[in-house]
Amino acid sequence: MQSVAAALTMVRDDAFFLKAWLRHYGDALGRENCYIVNHGRGDEVAQLAQGCNIIGIPGDPHKNFDMKRWRMLNNFVQGLRCYYNHVIVGDVDELVVVDPGAGIGLLDYLRAAKLRRNLTPLGLEVIHRIDIEDQPITDTILGPRRHVRLAPHYSKPCVISTGHKIARGGHFTQSDKLFAPDDLYLFHLKFCDFAAYARAMDQRNSVTAALDGGVKDIAIGRHWFAEARGEDRAVFEGFAALPVQAGFDMGPIRQRMVQSWQARGDTGFWQFDRPDYPGQYVLPDRFVGVI
Structure with missing residues (x-):
């Protein structure tokens, strides 16, 4: 039993992404430390998430969806913080990963992390290059998929050990200090598989x-x-046109986050610039099989 870290998400019928979420956080933290809000009380979600803490809520259509969702997740995060040092919160297609080059897993990484700060992993979006990647995704995603693009919108302060409120979408918090560790990434999986x-x-x-x-x-x-939405195939075919960048040095990107750190108007939240970065990167071999 551990009280270092818990993971929290909300899902409705996204079995593909939920399986990846469960593999990642279930293995890293233990299923007993995974909390899943089952929107609509779906049977498939309940079956896949056996051994986790499942919170069923009604699935009736309603407006102000994201506002209500993040109000609830904020409250769950603060409740879980009474029992865990860190709470990882985000959408079911977002996974926090420690660079394998650090030689340490997620749980041990957070066990050594200082408290009373929110950690902001660097956002990377996994893209399916349908022109050259024809291997289906089975047990792992990184391997069959090796290409990513920078996604500043997904550099989220999602590892929480403070009482600060999280903004809708999880993109901002009220913390006036930025902690963006060199070894921490958030992989966004929306585009990892065409089907x-x-x-x-x-x-x-x-x-x-x-x-x-x-x-x-x-x-x-x-x-x-x-x-x-646009035309799905055209979206994925467009990834081939992104120029491939040399290497995998993300230090300058994190430095730009630090340099542009500022209050988000008078909202009480803080932010860094989120420019569109050109191109794509090929993940180093050390990431294969991480998720």
């Missing part, structure tokens, strides 16, 4: 269609709406 992407988007489009409203009315990400 899984299409299934997930079909499900999300059906949710927003049932709500009968626009982005402002529903308060959910624009990407959940069918009109913002």
Whole structure:
């Protein structure tokens, strides 16, 4: 039994991503330290997450979805902090990973981490190069998929050991200090597999269609709406056009985060610049099999 770290997410019918989330955090922290909000009380989610702490909530369509979701997750995080040193919170397609070059696993990494600070992993988006990657994803994602692009929007302060509030979407906190460790990454998996992407988007489009409203009315990400989706294959074919960057030195990216750190207006939250970085990277061999 450990009280170093817990992982928390909310999911509805995303079996592909939930399996990856469970493999990663279940192995790293123990399933007894994984907390899953089962939106809609789906049977498949309950079956996959056996051994975890499952919190069932109603799945009726309602507006202000993201506002309500993050209000609830904020409260769960602070409750779990009464019993754990760190709480990792995020969407089911987001996984926090320690660079294998550090020679230490996630649990031991957090066991050694200082408290009363929020850690911000560097966001990397795993992309499926359908032109050259034809191996299906089975037990692991990194291996069949080796290409990533920088995703500043997913450099989230998601490892929490303070009482600071987290903003909707998990992108900001009220902490006025930035802690972005060199060895910590957040892998965003939305685009890691063409077929899984299409299934997930079909499900999300059906949710927003049932709500009968626009982005402002529903308060959910624009990407959940069918009109913002675009043509799936064209999205993935576009990854081939991204120039491949040499090496894998993320130090300058983290330094830019530090240099641009500032208050987010008068909201009480803090942020760094989130520019669009060109290109893609090939992950070093040491990452193969990590997730």
